[in-house]
Amino acid sequence: MRPSLTTTAIGLCWLIAVTGVAFTTANGERKERDALNARFSDRASASAASVAAYVQDVFERETRMAISLPRRVSDEDLDDKRMGAGFATSVLLDSQGGVLASSPPGPTVHGDDLAGLDPHIFEALSGQPAVSGVVASTVGPIVEFALPLDDDGSRVLASGFVLADSPLSTFLSVPPNAGARGYIVDELGHALVFAGAGATADMEGTASERARDEPVIIGDRLMVSAPIEQTSWRLVYTAPESAVVAAATADLWFEWTVIAVAAGLILCALLVIRWVNAARQRSQAAQMQAEQRFRLTVDNAPIGMLLVALDGRILRANSRFCAMLRYDSDQLLQMTVRDITHPDDLAEANRVLGELVAGELSYYEGENRHVRGDGVAVWVRLSISVVRDARGKPLHFVSQSEDVTAVRAAQEQLEQRALYDGLTGLPNRGLLIDRLTHALADHRREDAMLAVAFCDLDHFKRVNDSLGHHAGDLVLQEVARRLQEVVRESDTVARIGGDEFVILLPRVTSIETATAILDRARAALDEPIEIEGDSVSMSLSSGVAIAEASCTADGVMRNADRALYAAKEGGRGRWKVYTAAMRSSAVAHLSAEKELRQAISRDEFVLHYQPIVRLSDRRTVAFEGLVRWQHPRRGLLMPADFIDDAEESRLMVELGRLVIRQACQFLSRHPDAAWRVFVNVSPAQLGCDLDGVVRSELAASGVSPTRLGVELTENAVLVSHGSSLAEMQSLRGMGIELLMDDFGTGYSALSSVLTTPITGIKLDMSFTSRLGIDEPADRISATVAGLVEDLGAHGVVEGIETDDQCQRVLRHGWVHGQGYLFARPAPEHELRLPDRDAVLL
Numbered sequence: 001m002r003p004s005l006t007t008t009a010i011g012l013c014w015l016i017a018v019t020g021v022a023f024t025t026a027n028g029e030r031k032e033r034d035a036l037n038a039r040f041s042d043r044a045s046a047s048a049a050s051v052a053a054y055v056q057d058v059f060e061r062e063t064r065m066a067i068s069l070p071r072r073v074s075d076e077d078l079d080d081k082r083m084g085a086g087f088a089t090s091v092l093l094d095s096q097g098g099v100l101a102s103s104p105p106g107p108t109v110h111g112d113d114l115a116g117l118d119p120h121i122f123e124a125l126s127g128q129p130a131v132s133g134v135v136a137s138t139v140g141p142i143v144e145f146a147l148p149l150d151d152d153g154s155r156v157l158a159s160g161f162v163l164a165d166s167p168l169s170t171f172l173s174v175p176p177n178a179g180a181r182g183y184i185v186d187e188l189g190h191a192l193v194f195a196g197a198g199a200t201a202d203m204e205g206t207a208s209e210r211a212r213d214e215p216v217i218i219g220d221r222l223m224v225s226a227p228i229e230q231t232s233w234r235l236v237y238t239a240p241e242s243a244v245v246a247a248a249t250a251d252l253w254f255e256w257t258v259i260a261v262a263a264g265l266i267l268c269a270l271l272v273i274r275w276v277n278a279a280r281q282r283s284q285a286a287q288m289q290a291e292q293r294f295r296l297t298v299d300n301a302p303i304g305m306l307l308v309a310l311d312g313r314i315l316r317a318n319s320r321f322c323a324m325l326r327y328d329s330d331q332l333l334q335m336t337v338r339d340i341t342h343p344d345d346l347a348e349a350n351r352v353l354g355e356l357v358a359g360e361l362s363y364y365e366g367e368n369r370h371v372r373g374d375g376v377a378v379w380v381r382l383s384i385s386v387v388r389d390a391r392g393k394p395l396h397f398v399s400q401s402e403d404v405t406a407v408r409a410a411q412e413q414l415e416q417r418a419l420y421d422g423l424t425g426l427p428n429r430g431l432l433i434d435r436l437t438h439a440l441a442d443h444r445r446e447d448a449m450l451a452v453a454f455c456d457l458d459h460f461k462r463v464n465d466s467l468g469h470h471a472g473d474l475v476l477q478e479v480a481r482r483l484q485e486v487v488r489e490s491d492t493v494a495r496i497g498g499d500e501f502v503i504l505l506p507r508v509t510s511i512e513t514a515t516a517i518l519d520r521a522r523a524a525l526d527e528p529i530e531i532e533g534d535s536v537s538m539s540l541s542s543g544v545a546i547a548e549a550s551c552t553a554d555g556v557m558r559n560a561d562r563a564l565y566a567a568k569e570g571g572r573g574r575w576k577v578y579t580a581a582m583r584s585s586a587v588a589h590l591s592a593e594k595e596l597r598q599a600i601s602r603d604e605f606v607l608h609y610q611p612i613v614r615l616s617d618r619r620t621v622a623f624e625g626l627v628r629w630q631h632p633r634r635g636l637l638m639p640a641d642f643i644d645d646a647e648e649s650r651l652m653v654e655l656g657r658l659v660i661r662q663a664c665q666f667l668s669r670h671p672d673a674a675w676r677v678f679v680n681v682s683p684a685q686l687g688c689d690l691d692g693v694v695r696s697e698l699a700a701s702g703v704s705p706t707r708l709g710v711e712l713t714e715n716a717v718l719v720s721h722g723s724s725l726a727e728m729q730s731l732r733g734m735g736i737e738l739l740m741d742d743f744g745t746g747y748s749a750l751s752s753v754l755t756t757p758i759t760g761i762k763l764d765m766s767f768t769s770r771l772g773i774d775e776p777a778d779r780i781s782a783t784v785a786g787l788v789e790d791l792g793a794h795g796v797v798e799g800i801e802t803d804d805q806c807q808r809v810l811r812h813g814w815v816h817g818q819g820y821l822f823a824r825p826a827p828e829h830e831l832r833l834p835d836r837d838a839v840l841l
């Protein structure tokens with residue numbers, strides 16, 4: 001277990017305190033010893049100096065006394081000459097050591113004895129002054145010395161003086177420390193003089209040997225010594241160690257302050273460290289918590305999540321991802337993204353990752369395939385981004401994957417249903433038209449031929465009737481399969497209803513290539529089809545049309561349809577190529593009349609409206625109603641597809657009435673407006689109670705006649721006879737505008753306008769399209785505009801598609817126009833209606 005910071009702090013403080021005390025104590029002792037040393041050394045030196053001076057002094061005095069002695073001396077002479085205290089005794093000896101005189105009087109020793117005992121006297125007798133050691137005497141230790149008095153050494157003065165009377169005694173009597181002791185010792189360590197409590201000569205004998213100039217500790221005492229000059233003695237001083245230490249310790253405030261401050265600083269430092277540590281621990285805890293939360297969030301996210309290293313290694317996978325790919329997390333951590341990416345998506349994945357790292361892509365979103373642990377591909381909606389550090393350096397990728405396999409399957413199913421025939425799996429009519437439209441666009445750009453073949457199974461109805469619908473379905477499936485086998489991959493075989501198939505050949509080099517395919521299709525059906533024990537033989541009739549540059553998808557289909565009818569007409573099981581001549585005959589065979597009647601009764605005709613605008617500001621001033629057939633099988637058909645048939649079938653009157661009715665109903669839905677709607681009227685309608693029809697439809701819808709206009713083709717006006725003229729006048733009389741349509745295409749002279757109740761003309765778009773291209777068109781346009789103005793009639797230019805055309809006809813003097821430049825014909829709900837204040841035609 002790691003010790004806590006508090007424990008560490010207490011431990012450290014304790015350590016500091018102990019070390020501090022130890023250090024301080026040791027330092028105190030050292031200081032004391034140093035002080036003692038200094039004091040002892042000083043005192044010892046001073047004392048030694050004064051003892052030396054004292055000895056010298058005595059010696060000099062003795063010398064002076066000896067010199068002043070008479071040749072013959074007596075004890076009294078010696079007494080006289082003695083000066084001051086301190087002398088124990090003085091003896092004058094002859095050359096043999098015999099005593100000549102002494103002070104105090106009465107020799108106490110014989111010269112022989114003295115000479116024999118004391119080497120210093122012997123030395124003096126041979127002419128050398130000498131000092132003896134210390135000699136015990138009744139007055140205490142004395143120092144003896146001997147002086148030769150005469151040059152011949154016949155007399156020697158020997159004296160002694162009492163050491164106790166020396167200045168040392170005074171010094172020693174006032175010891176600097178309690179328990180201090182002082183000694184003068186000779187060279188053998190014998191104490192000559194000692195002072196202080198407990199000082200004895202014996203005790204210091206050995207101690208003095210160890211006493212040197214440096215203090216030493218002996219037992220519990222400190223000791224120091226110093227030599228006394230001019231002698232062989234030393235002064236020794238000792239004191240108890242405790243007295244010294246106690247004194248020094250009292251003087252340790254500085255050390256204690258240092259220790260206290262150090263301990264305080266350390267405590268503060270420890271507190272700061274503790275605070276910093278606590279803060280760091282808190283932030284680490286918060287970070288761990290955040291990481292934990294993040295991990296939990298990632299792990300429990302309802303979407304697959306992956307952390308991937310920049311080199312593609314998988315660093316982390318959440319449980320959703322593992323479940324989705326059917327791998328353990330551990331397995332995934334041994335893999336790279338390449339291992340789980342579908343081989344077909346690898347190149348794309350590498351590109352995306354590269355662009356993400358380079359910063360060319362901020363994030364990626366797309367649908368890709370992962371490969372599951374069991375090898376099955378899963379479609380995922382994938383988003384990837386790069387995680388970067390604060391300096392923008394890429395660290396790793398993070399990705400989210402959502403399994404969209406089921407969604408895609410559903411989408412594909414829906415698409416399949418919308419675009420493909422449920423029975424045969426072939427493209428349906430919608431998809432065929434789409435592909436045909438694209439192919440036509442390509443066809444205009446390229447130079448290849450595009451062919452469409454309409455195919456129909458001969459007498460298929462019989463299969464249904466005799467073998468039942470199920471058998472019929474199986475036959476259709478088999479036919480579909482065989483047809484697909486004979487075409488190229490780029491071709492399309494579609495089923496557009498019942499037993500009708502269409503083959504789209506977007507790139508054929510010649511019509512023969514197309515018919516060769518149809519031959520192959522026929523041959524493919526020669527082989528009987530086995531259906532649940534029955535054998536069915538089918539034959540195929542086809543019509544093929546080659547698309548021309550201006551063809552629409554409907555147009556090509558229609559032509560192919562017509563060729564098919566032509567083929568059927570010529571007998572079953574054959575093909576025919578569309579020719580222009582087929583058109584009318586095909587129409588006849590289409591039972592056009594029947595179909596048109598049905599369309600009228602089923603109300604399949606609708607009006608689209610195209611605005612007529614004032615050229616100067618392009619504001620709508622009226623609408624032209626244009627009829628369309630909402631064919632249940634062929635889609636929206638244009639007038640060119642059925643008007644002629646309607647004319648031939650003498651259905652134009654009936655169709656015309658529907659048109660007038662729808663226009664009136666449209667107007668009635670805008671009762672407050674004043675703009676007009678022009679309807680096209682066929683010549684067949686003129687002379688067939690046109691005015692009566694108009695009147696009754698206006699009345700039925702409650703619309704004012706002034707809101708209706710009628711467009712008659714130039715030829716209709718031209719061939720108008722008496723009754724039609726009367727109807728035109730009647731219409732005019734009601735306040736209905738009459739415009740002559742497609743002016744310039746017929747044979748009428750402008751003068752005819754004068755003889756009919758026509759109120760205006762519409763210049764045919766064949767002039768408009770040539771404006772600026774050939775000069776006569778511009779001239780005619782300008783001339784007609786002038787005439788229209790002269791006649792005070794309305795003038796409308798048809799088919800304006802470009803700005804240039806618009807500018808030109810404006811310059812020519814035309815006031816109104818119509819064309820794709822302004823708006824295409826559109827159903828009522830898509831129209832932009834004029835403002836209330838619009839200028840009207």
Ligand code: C2E
Pocket residue numbers: 610625626627638639640643656659679680681682711741742765798799800801818819820821825
């Ligand atoms: P129209 O009366 O001359 O009608 C103008 C035709 O030109 C319309 O064709 C219109 O869509 C087209 N058009 C308009 N602006 C432009 C343009 O800028 N460029 C080109 N290229 N064409 C433009 P749509 O609707 O196909 O009608 C064709 C003809 O069919 C009409 O010619 C009209 O004669 C006849 N028609 C249309 N509706 C009826 C109707 O209800 N009854 C009768 N009897 N005939 C009708």
Ligand code: MG
Pocket residue numbers: 624680711741
């Ligand atoms: Mg018209």
Ligand code: MG
Pocket residue numbers: 741742762764765798
């Ligand atoms: Mg026209």
